Amino acid sequence: MTKKVLVIGGCGFIGSHIVDALLAAGVSVRVLDRRPETFREPLPEVEYNFGDFSDPFQLLEALESVDAVMHCASTTVPSTSNVDPVADITGNLISTVRLLKLLRQMNIKKLVYLSSGGTVYGVPQHNPVTEDHPQNPISSYGIVKSAIEKYIYMEEQLGDLSAVVLRASNPYGPRQGHTGIQGIIGTYLWKLARGENLEVWGDGTVVRDFIYVRDMADICVAALHSDQSGVFNAGAGEGNSVNDIVQAVRAATGKDFQPSYRNARSYDVPRIVLDIERAKAAFGWAPRVSLQDGVSESWKWVQSQARAQG
């Protein structure tokens, strides 16, 4: 049983919810991140190490006396990774390869890694996408995630590591900032709270798999406590179009806004939905929060933040 976990990237949007879920499960938590959370004060139960996980010395210190590692840090996002792939490779791939070497040296045998179901497959040949779908990413972000998965697999084959790779879809929920297409729900709600106009690229038929961030945190904790290893899609398992999101946002906010429709962007995959049967069977987990409930919860949180900011 895991007693103490290092969460790399634990002050980020998803990481902060993983920390909450670990604490709720009675696990001691240390966080390694570059800066404190944006929307909360530091939690008294958590041991924070502020530093860069690509710095081997800070990583070594952060790994001291932990039983397991939850790695959900990324120095890049999908939409910008192609601008500087070398920085993507250096900041994420090389840093994670160094992490794997340290885990072996320090005899830490459990790792959960947050990969990306939205980018490692590229343009889906079929939907929903299963884990054995070919990997033809069209972003450096996806290529690097795919390469990291392979180094993890190799370490499992050649060493004693037991790892779970979770290919996340698009998480949304409280503490999500303005993060472009991947975080369209957060972006829409923040814009509405500020009285700004919403934009839709294309005709709104682009479909994504949106997962409420607490469901995402739950699968991370389940993976950490499981003796299963391998690669698992982690999404809602259902697709929603941008137009569906607009409808859910209207219902949650009570605002009858009209978005502005812009030209479609050539790099948006038209439709991707993850098949999550493997994760359900392995972890006894399932997403519990509907899109409408999740958007409503997110709206409550955005309103509270908007009020606090005056």
Added chain:
Amino acid sequence: MTKKVLVIGGCGFIGSHIVDALLAAGVSVRVLDRRPETFREPLPEVEYNFGDFSDPFQLLEALESVDAVMHCASTTVPSTSNVDPVADITGNLISTVRLLKLLRQMNIKKLVYLSSGGTVYGVPQHNPVTEDHPQNPISSYGIVKSAIEKYIYMEEQLGDLSAVVLRASNPYGPRQGHTGIQGIIGTYLWKLARGENLEVWGDGTVVRDFIYVRDMADICVAALHSDQSGVFNAGAGEGNSVNDIVQAVRAATGKDFQPSYRNARSYDVPRIVLDIERAKAAFGWAPRVSLQDGVSESWKWVQSQARAQG
């Protein structure tokens, strides 16, 4: 039609044969490599640039006024890449990503890349291995090759590049030095020429796909002149065991030696043979040299070298 080609790694074992085949096809050749060929004087028809392809300035200079690039350089070999994966990523992956950026900037639209059919697939789930076989490498070498393939694919999707990726099996032939398991034929012949004993790891039933290096060079030239793009296995398409090699070497050399059998090595994949139907159909190419003929040619060359060295 290609008029001038830059061969990156053109002084290596495989590269030197690609240069020969390009010259025979009437193509102008520039070579970028770190040092001259080991076994030959520089060729008067070839323009040599000596330098490191991971140096962007030397690469820029080498790319000036060429129509196409044949990239067959590697700073690592499969058996040692796991010792320092970070050096593997830096020397090969990052350098090749920089190459792709330069190709785009300099409007060079044709690339042939030598990948590795022996490592990108990992332990085969079936034989012969087709190009759509899952990729689960167990060496950094294979992971880096796989990631390079993905960056090439992405560049084709997002830019104007037309690329052929050739997943080579185990080339052998004249100018092969002592290169361990991947180069077992060269190693055996050199040892025999020096009167040394041959070693077999395990019982000699390990099977590989050995391709005569001139057949390998021919497919590279065919790929360069083709308007096809994509990923292609490049091997003999048939398997030979280490015991088969021992037999062919006995027949070629007329020496009735007995190898020493050592313990099997845990990291040797038991059997891998490439399916080469896709390359045959796309390029009108086929391997022409049988294992026995190739080993005999290689032995003649080793003998000539051994005599020259006195």
